[in-house]
Amino acid sequence: MPSLSEGYSLSQYQKFQKKLVDHRSRLNPKFEKKIRQKTRYIIVHTSELGLDATLRVVSKGKQFQSGYKTPGGHAHYVIARNGRTYRILDKKYRADHAGRSMWNGQTDISNVSVGIELAGYHTAPITVAQYNSLGLLIDILEKFYKITDRDVLTHSQVAYGKPNPWFRKNHRGRKRCAKNFNRTKAGMKSNWKYDPDVAAGRLMADPELALVFYGPPEKGPLPLAKPAEYGSNLISKTNSAWSIAGGDYNQQTTVYLLPGGQTLPGNKIAGKIGWRYLPVNTKVLLNQDVTPDVIQSQAQTQVKIISSNMTAWSHAGPAYKKDTTIYFLPSGRVSPGSKISDWDDLPMGTRLIVGYKGPFLITRVKTAYQIAGKRYKAAETIYNLSLGKLLTGDKIVDFSHLPRGAKIYLPLPPG
Ligand SMILES: [Zn+2]
Numbered sequence: 001m002p003s004l005s006e007g008y009s010l011s012q013y014q015k016f017q018k019k020l021v022d023h024r025s026r027l028n029p030k031f032e033k034k035i036r037q038k039t040r041y042i043i044v045h046t047s048e049l050g051l052d053a054t055l056r057v058v059s060k061g062k063q064f065q066s067g068y069k070t071p072g073g074h075a076h077y078v079i080a081r082n083g084r085t086y087r088i089l090d091k092k093y094r095a096d097h098a099g100r101s102m103w104n105g106q107t108d109i110s111n112v113s114v115g116i117e118l119a120g121y122h123t124a125p126i127t128v129a130q131y132n133s134l135g136l137l138i139d140i141l142e143k144f145y146k147i148t149d150r151d152v153l154t155h156s157q158v159a160y161g162k163p164n165p166w167f168r169k170n171h172r173g174r175k176r177c178a179k180n181f182n183r184t185k186a187g188m189k190s191n192w193k194y195d196p197d198v199a200a201g202r203l204m205a206d207p208e209l210a211l212v213f214y215g216p217p218e219k220g221p222l223p224l225a226k227p228a229e230y231g232s233n234l235i236s237k238t239n240s241a242w243s244i245a246g247g248d249y250n251q252q253t254t255v256y257l258l259p260g261g262q263t264l265p266g267n268k269i270a271g272k273i274g275w276r277y278l279p280v281n282t283k284v285l286l287n288q289d290v291t292p293d294v295i296q297s298q299a300q301t302q303v304k305i306i307s308s309n310m311t312a313w314s315h316a317g318p319a320y321k322k323d324t325t326i327y328f329l330p331s332g333r334v335s336p337g338s339k340i341s342d343w344d345d346l347p348m349g350t351r352l353i354v355g356y357k358g359p360f361l362i363t364r365v366k367t368a369y370q371i372a373g374k375r376y377k378a379a380e381t382i383y384n385l386s387l388g389k390l391l392t393g394d395k396i397v398d399f400s401h402l403p404r405g406a407k408i409y410l411p412l413p414p415g
Pocket residue numbers: 044045046097155156175177
């Protein structure tokens with residue numbers, strides 16, 4: 001039993017340990033367990049996926065469209081958005097979580113660290129429940145390994161990349177994961193004031209990440225993006241593919257969803273569009289293991305579906321909890337976003353429409369035409385027919401025989 005720090009009570013520790021979900025039996029048998037010789041760091045990640053997909057990927061492995069599959073073992077712990085913590089791999093083994101990485105001259109940080117995945121995105125807020133569980137877990141691990149708050153780092157702090165069009169030398173910025181991690185909210189005090197590998201000239205800084213983790217530079221110009229814009233996965237003049245995806249910008253698993261509904265994988269952007277010509281408001285989706293056509297067919301319909309790779313957050317972003325985002329649950333319940341507790345608590349198969357008002361009940365005296373005007377048979381107009389059957393206006397053949405109780409949802413003007 002670790003000794004107690006001022007922050008947590010004994011009962012908090014006990015409750016946390018008791019509620020820890022043991023997921024170790026789900027680990028891919030192909031993963032080779034090797035005991036780690038030293039533990040110097042704790043590395044915090046955001047998984048860039050919902051909980052179900054996160055648990056699958058860290059235990060079973062990452063699937064690439066080329067057919068290549070990793071053997072799993074990509075984290076020691078996963079923390080869900082409701083705070084529930086899963087043990088993926090016993091902490092004494094090496095987890096394959098940090099990839100090409102360096103801190104204070106030491107490379108391959110997976111060899112000397114514990115990896116914790118927070119279910120969610122670096123462009124979405126981390127929940128209070130996640131911070132509470134993470135704070136407790138870090139406290140327990142720090143005492144066990146005799147390390148301090150200063151040894152807790154994010155993956156985006158320790159990852160580095162090889163030269164690319166943006167950097168002529170090895171550099172930071174390969175990973176963005178957990179750049180939204182607020183150490184203070186996890187109860188941590190001390191921190192690095194600078195990046196030791198940049199200071200020693202081993203790596204070039206990524207200006208945006210440096211601003212997030214170490215504050216404004218003492219000399220030289222400020223980076224383009226403002227921290228407020230870090231919370232978005234939409235391309236803008238100051239939020240580039242690099243800012244959002246880091247070194248994964250040109251990967252097949254990074255999918256670009258263009259404003260017109262077209263999708264392209266990262267490895268096709270240079271040839272088909274060119275990095276400088278990505279339109280503003282292009283959405284960047286990381287860690288996609290389905291083909292871009294699957295995402296495209298989803299993007300081109302007004303009714304979105306929650307699947308293992310597309311969460312309510314990937315569909316709606318911060319609008320997931322607005323009244324104008326309407327959810328149709330598999331149970332038949334219809335709920336506005338304001339009644340949804342969290343975007344990761346929705347079952348797969350839940351459908352949603354984003355930017356809508358309604359419902360408007362169709363009656364004998366109030367026809368679809370009277371409610372929707374000329375838009376009554378448009379693809380943007382949504383009909384909720386009986387038993388949760390959703391159809392867009394353009395798919396309805398006979399408007400004179402709509403079932404009793406049919407309702408209409410109308411799109412709000414954009415903006
Ligand atoms: Zn990571």
